[in-house]
Every structure is written in structure tokens, then in C-alpha cells.
Amino acid sequence: MTKLVEWLVGVTVVLVGWAVVSFDLLDLRLPDTYREVAWPMPLYLLVSFGCYSLATVGYRVATFNDCEEAARELQEQIKEAKEDLRKKGLKM
Amino acid sequence: MSSRKTSPPSGHGGDKYSVLLPTYNERENLPLIVWLLVKYFGESGYDYEIIVIDDGSPDGTLEVAQQLQNIYGEDKILLRPRAKKLGLGTAYIHGIKHASGNFIFIMDADLSHHPKFIPEFIRLQKEEDFDLVSGTRYKGDGGVYGWDLRRKMISRGANFLTQVLLRPGASDLTGSFRLYKRQVLESLVERCVSKGYVFQMEMIVRARQLHYSIGEVPISFVDRVYGESKLGGNEIVSFVKGLLTLFATT
Numbered sequence: 545m546t547k548l549v550e551w552l553v554g555v556t557v558v559l560v561g562w563a564v565v566s567f568d569l570l571d572l573r574l575p576d577t578y579r580e581v582a583w584p585m586p587l588y589l590l591v592s593f594g595c596y597s598l599a600t601v602g603y604r605v606a607t608f609n610d611c612e613e614a615a616r617e618l619q620e621q622i623k624e625a626k627e628d629l630r631k632k633g634l635k636m
Numbered sequence: 637m638s639s640r641k642t643s644p645p646s647g648h649g650g651d652k653y654s655v656l657l658p659t660y661n662e663r664e665n666l667p668l669i670v671w672l673l674v675k676y677f678g679e680s681g682y683d684y685e686i687i688v689i690d691d692g693s694p695d696g697t698l699e700v701a702q703q704l705q706n707i708y709g710e711d712k713i714l715l716r717p718r719a720k721k722l723g724l725g726t727a728y729i730h731g732i733k734h735a736s737g738n739f740i741f742i743m744d745a746d747l748s749h750h751p752k753f754i755p756e757f758i759r760l761q762k763e764e765d766f767d768l769v770s771g772t773r774y775k776g777d778g779g780v781y782g783w784d785l786r787r788k789m790i791s792r793g794a795n796f797l798t799q800v801l802l803r804p805g806a807s808d809l810t811g812s813f814r815l816y817k818r819q820v821l822e823s824l825v826e827r828c829v830s831k832g833y834v835f836q837m838e839m840i841v842r843a844r845q846l847h848y849s850i851g852e853v854p855i856s857f858v859d860r861v862y863g864e865s866k867l868g869g870n871e872i873v874s875f876v877k878g879l880l881t882l883f884a885t886t
């Protein structure tokens with residue numbers, strides 16, 4: 545099963561569940577409060593997922609390590625390497 | 637070019653590590669990356685070879701590679717050039733054919749990937765007998781140097797989107813500093829069709845599909861100092877296309 549199909553199945557299941565409760569498709573005679581809660585659910589889910597995404601990405605951007613130390617070390621090693629390679633007879 | 641020693645994997649533990657270095661216009665970087673590889677492999681004592689796959693670089697990378705071969709020996713530096721620029725994916729396939737190690741490292745030659753992490757890759761692989769070990773910029777002490785806010789946002793955003801859509805079981809999908817068991821790499825490479833960034837992503841997604849075990853080593857990624865980036869402006873477009881293709885097909 546591809547990821548696309550997995551997603552389609554997941555979304556369909558959720559939508560069917562939502563439709564059954566919101567429009568009382570199966571004539572379950574659910575209390576009205578169920579319907580009122582279920583009706584705006586997809587929008588709530590979308591909005592909260594959006595917020596979660598933004599917060600996660602924002603946090604990860606803010607905490608992305610800047611490897612200053614690694615860059616300095618590399619610069620040192622480049623110097624050392626160039627010198628050593630010249631000694632070994634490399635013509636750049 | 638002279639013949640290569642085809643001695644079977646030998647030395648400590650019988651393991652041999654072949655490092656594939658695809659190069660295109662890396663004449664300034666190649667001597668430095670080779671020097672660092674020799675340094676860290678030498679210190680750790682593992683058996684290794686470095687395979688340079690140059691695609692007819694107009695800047696004379698191959699000529700520098702030949703000098704390096706003279707310095708470090710034909711058993712350590714193997715030159716497997718191709719006449720023209722044929723892309724990274726096929727460069728790996730070409731390199732594997734000539735590799736004599738039972739493990740294969742794939743890394744960029746532009747000094748973004750530092751050989752100091754190699755002993756860690758090897759240690760982790762041995763610890764849990766991982767099929768592949770991937771370097772990651774997104775976990776633990778991993779990170780980047782030389783990226784502005786915009787690039788960090790794109791990178792993190794793209795990574796998040798990919799994690800949500802593909803759930804690949806690895807944190808760095810587009811990185812290309814990895815250690816593979818030889819057969820694992822062979823079986824993956826022949827299944828992968830994408831180009832550029834997406835190729836690395838497809839490799840790890842297919843690895844998950846085939847139930848290979850994946851270990852991760854945090855790495856610091858230092859943006860290239862010398863030379864030019866080969867991946868151009870439509871990077872994002874091709875990334876999204878590749879992501880959607882993988883989403884629909886894997």
C-alpha cells in the first residue's frame with residue numbers, strides 16, 4: 545500500500561465517521577449535542593494541525609545548531625592539509 | 637591506469653570500507669577531503685579505499701586525483717573516471733562496481749561532510765549490525781554552518797512535510813553522508829530512479845520499504861568553502877515533484 549493510499553484510506557474513514565454523526569446518516573438518533581460538536585470538527589482538526597506544524601517547524605528553525613566550532617576546526621585542518629600536501633609534492 | 641589490488645576484505649575483523657567520492661569540479665576540495673579521509677582512517681586502523689568518480693570535470697579534478705594517487709598509493713586511491721557528466725545516481729552505481737569493500741561510504745567531496753564522523757558511523761553500525769547508517773543534521777549535536785534563516789526554514793519545512801507524508805523512519809532524508817552494507821546499497825541503488833536530492837530521499841524510503849535497519853549519527857554540515865554548488869534554482873520544484881512521486885509510489 546502506498547503512502548498516498550494510506551492517507552486516502554485514513555481521510556475517508558475520518559470523513560465517513562464525521563458524516564455519520566453530523567448528518568445522522570444511519571438514523572442513530574444521536575443527541576443533538578453530538579451533532580453540534582462533530583459538525584465543525586474537520587475545521588478544528590485542520591487548524592490545530594496547521595498550528596502544530598508551524599510551531600514545530602518554528603521551534604526547529606530556532607534551535608537549528610550553528611556549528612561554528614566545526615567550521616573553525618575545518619579551517620584549521622585545511623591549512624594543515626595544504627601544508628602537508630605541499631610537502632608531499634602535490635601541485636595545486 | 638594501472639590494475640587494482642583485488643585482495644579480499646582483510647585486516648581487523650575482515651571488514652573493508654570503500655569510500656565513493658563523486659566529483660565534478662572539485663579540484664580544490666578533493667586533496668583536502670582525501671587528506672582528511674587518510675588521517676581519520678589511518679588513526680582508526682580500519683581497512684579502506686577511496687574511489688574517485690570524476691565526470692570529466694573541466695577544472696582538472698582528475699589530474700589532481702592522479703597526483704593524490706601517486707602520493708597515497710594505488711591501493712588506497714582508485715580512479716574510476718567517466719568521460720562526461722552523467723549525474724550522481726549513476727556515479728554511485730559505477731563506483732560500487734569497482735569497490736572491493738564489504739561496506740561502502742557515500743559522501744560529498746566538497747568538505748560538507750567531515751571524515752571525523754567516520755569512526756562513529758562504523759562503531760554504531762557494528763553495535764547493532766545496522767544495514768545502513770545515515771548522517772543527520774536534524775538530531776542531537778547535528779547541525780549546519782553557513783546557512784541563513786531562509787535556508788534553515790526551507791530545510792526544516794521540507795523535512796517536516798516529508799516526515800508527515802512519508803514517515804520514513806530517518807530524520808535526514810536529503811543528506812548524503814551514509815554508510816551501507818555493500819549488498820544493501822546494491823539492492824537499493826538498482827531500485828532508485830530519482831535524481832539529485834530526491835535520489836538520497838528515495839534511497840532511505842526504499843530502505844524502509846525493504847525493512848532494512850537504519851542507524852543515525854548526528855553530523856555537522858559545513859557549507860562548501862570552495863567551488864560552486866551544482867544544484868540550481870529549480871531545486872525546490874524538483875524536490876516537491878520528487879516528494880509527491882515517492883508519496884504516490886512507495
Ligand SMILES: Nc1nc2c(ncn2[C@@H]2O[C@H](COP(=O)(O)OP(=O)(O)OP(=O)(O)O)[C@@H](O)[C@H]2O)c(=O)[nH]1
Pocket residue numbers: 657658659660661662689690691721722723724727743744745746748859860864865866867
Ligand atoms: N561524478 C559526479 N559527481 C557529481 C555530479 N554532480 C555533483 N557531483 C558531486 O557530488 C557531490 C555533491 O554535489 P554538490 O554540488 O555539493 O551538491 P550539494 O551538496 O547538494 O550542494 P552544495 O553543497 O550547495 O554545492 C560533490 O562532491 C560533487 O562534486 C555529477 O554529475 N557527477
Ligand SMILES: [Mg+2]
Pocket residue numbers: 744746748860
Ligand atoms: Mg555539497
